[in-house]
Amino acid sequence: MAYDMTYDPNNIFARILRGEIPCDKVYEDENCLAFNDIAPKAPVHVLVIPKGAYVNLDDFHAKASDAEIAALIRAVGTVAKLKDLPATGYRILSNNGEDAHQEVPHLHIHVIGKRDLGGMVGKPKG
Ligand code: AMP
Numbered sequence: 001m002a003y004d005m006t007y008d009p010n011n012i013f014a015r016i017l018r019g020e021i022p023c024d025k026v027y028e029d030e031n032c033l034a035f036n037d038i039a040p041k042a043p044v045h046v047l048v049i050p051k052g053a054y055v056n057l058d059d060f061h062a063k064a065s066d067a068e069i070a071a072l073i074r075a076v077g078t079v080a081k082l083k084d085l086p087a088t089g090y091r092i093l094s095n096n097g098e099d100a101h102q103e104v105p106h107l108h109i110h111v112i113g114k115r116d117l118g119g120m121v122g123k124p125k126g
Contacts (some may be wrong), residue, residue, distance in 0.1 A: 004057065005055050005056075005059050006037075006051045006055070007053045007054070007055050007059070007105070007106075008105055009053065011104055011106050012023065012104055012106075012107035013047075013049050013104055013108065014053065014106055016033070016035065016047065017033060017049070019050055023035035023036075024036040024094065026046050026079055026082065026083070027048075027075060027078055027079050029051070029071065029075060030071070031050060031051055031067070031068050031071035031072070031075070032048060032049065032050055032051060032072055032075035033048075033049055033051060034046050034047065034048040034049070034075060034078075034079045034111075035047055037110070041112060042113060042114060042115045042117065042122070043113070043114035043115055044083045044085060044090070044112065044113045044114045045110065045111070045112050046079050046083065046110075046111045046112075047105060047108045047109070047110060047111075048072065048075050048076050048079055048108065048109045048111060049106060049108045050064065050068055050071070050072050050107055052064060052068055052106045053106070054106065055105050055106065055107065056094075056096040056097060056102060056105070056107050057094055057096050057107060058096060058097075060072075060107050061063055072109065072126060076092055076109050076111060079111050080092075080113075081121050083111070083113065083114075085111070085113040085114070088114065089113065089117075090111060090112060090113030090114075091110075091111075091112045091113065091117050092109055092111050092112075092116075092121055093109070093112070094107065094108065094109050094110065094111050095110075100109075
C-alpha cells in the first residue's frame, strides 16, 4: 500500500513545534527540535525532528534543503553528546511508513541509549 505523503499539520509533533502542547526539550536550533520521548524505551530516548513539515525520510529526502539535512544529522550527534552516549554506544532509528509502524507522521529520529539495546530488528506482531 502506498504511504500517504500528505503532511497533516495537526499531527502531534507539528503541535509541539507550534507550542500548542508542551515537550520536554533537550535541544533546539534554527532547523531542529529534540525532546524526550513521552514513553521512553530506554533511560535515554530522545526524538530529534526537523522544524520543516516532512512526513518521513522519503519526504525529507525529496524536499528538504541540504542545510536542513545536514542540520538534522548534526542535531542527532549533538543530542548524543549532550546525553553522554558516545562513551557507551547508542542506537538511532527512524520508522518510515507502514511496515515500520510509524505512528507520528512527522519525520523523527529516535536516539536511544544508556542500556544494552539487544538485537537490531524485532519480530513481526502476531
Ligand atoms: P514512531 O512509532 O517512530 O512514529 O514513534 C513515535 C514516538 O513518539 C513514540 O515513541 C511515542 O512515544 C512518541 N510520542 C508520541 N507523542 C509524544 C509526545 N507528545 N511527546 C513526546 N513523545 C511522543
